[in-house]
Amino acid sequence: MAEAVIARARLRPFLAGNPFPHGWTEGLFYREKMRAIHRIAPPSLGPDDRVLEIGGGRSGLAAMLYPGADVTTLDLDPQYAANQPAGARNRFVCGDARALPFADEHFTVVTLFDVLEHILEHEQAAAEALRVTRPGGFVLVSTPAADWHYPMYGWLRRHAPHERELMDEWGHVRRGYTVEELTKLFGAAPVASASFINAATAFYHDVAFSRLGRRSRTLLYAAAAPLVLGAYALHGNRTKGTEIALAWRK
Template sequence: MSAMVARAPLHLFLAGNPFRGALTDGLFFRDKMRAIHRVAPDLTGSQILEIGGGRSGLTKLLYPDAEVVNLDADPGVADAACNLQAGQRLVTGSATALPFEDESFACVTMFDILEHVEDDALAASEAMRVVRRDGVIIVTTPSRERWRYPHYRFMRPLCPPEERLLREWGHVRRGYRQEELDALFGRAAEATGSFVNSGLALSHDIAFSKLPRPLRFAAHVLAAPVSLAGWLANRPGSPGAEIAATWRKPGSPD
């Protein structure tokens, strides 16, 4: 019988926020983590594949008792602390040609990955191939309808153009509608959520602005009431600039 693997308690998961400045530049990432936690189920099985995990170790933070394989295209992330810890190993490879047998994992995570992959349909198909029956795929990605940078027009003089930022981040598309994601994975999502609402979008604007770090910190302090209101207002089902969703592979052939 497969072992049950539970999510970390939310407060412990959030405490591991790998983004620098967890309550300033990293506040949007904290909101992303909360959205992931909301849509992520406890698992039957301890083997998890994280696609494009890089240096964050986010999946291992979410499922600390799991055995995590971090597949990343960059071999340079091998020295990251998360890839040297017990219970996680790095494999260099591509999201569109996963070097694993069919139905090898109880869960596959793809956090902000699909928007970077030219052949996203093949990446989704590969994720579905290697996940076990009744296993899950957990995805985050920008919302094509709601994400923009900067979110607030008054921030434009302080921010790089959106096109430059997306190019630097390696995007091949801005993001997705929920129905486009459902089409990629061949079924409706089992659970959906969102993050970075209009209140937290100001913090996101500041985090990636052209301001020097000391001025960014001061701007975050000034924006704190708006950011706090955004954090408190983000309930399950509320709209946001980014999407978190989970799909479950059927337990028997369709």
């Protein structure tokens, strides 16, 4: 008898777990990120495979992506231990991405979702992620592209914080990466990739993080909805995006 497998969550229920309210307007950027991650993630795991989400204290994305899997969430901040996704096989470990407290080749999937751009010593974090991934396993990464800017639409600048202010608030130590930079960082080309937040959907992202009042934001969302939601629906893997998701196989 074949061993049971743990399937990747179906796309619709996975996207329903978007932690941002108003997932079709202010939270659309995160929905786009989740869809890109879903596209590059392995479709199934074995019953004994283990998943590690590095820097996932707030998100719980790995546990939502593989419901029922053995998922460990690691974060530097111990406060996130109290708000992890429910599940008998989910656990939290307080630790540093640059010195993971796990044995070599311990996990089948290791994730770095919007993490590398926050770590000055990103070479150490990438090397550690590869060290704890078993042969044949996957490292999944999402990150801003190296050439993203906020806001994308210049007329919003007078209503928006400077991007340096946002990067400091978000804890970025670098803007982002090119695929070539990440290929060098992980020592190989990715086996799968997807982009997200394109030129049209970036408008909702710009408005969401602006200083505009709720009424003004709502009116702008409504006015731009046909273009933005159409661009979301048509976004494919070859569409240029301001952020990227990639998978490496060890």
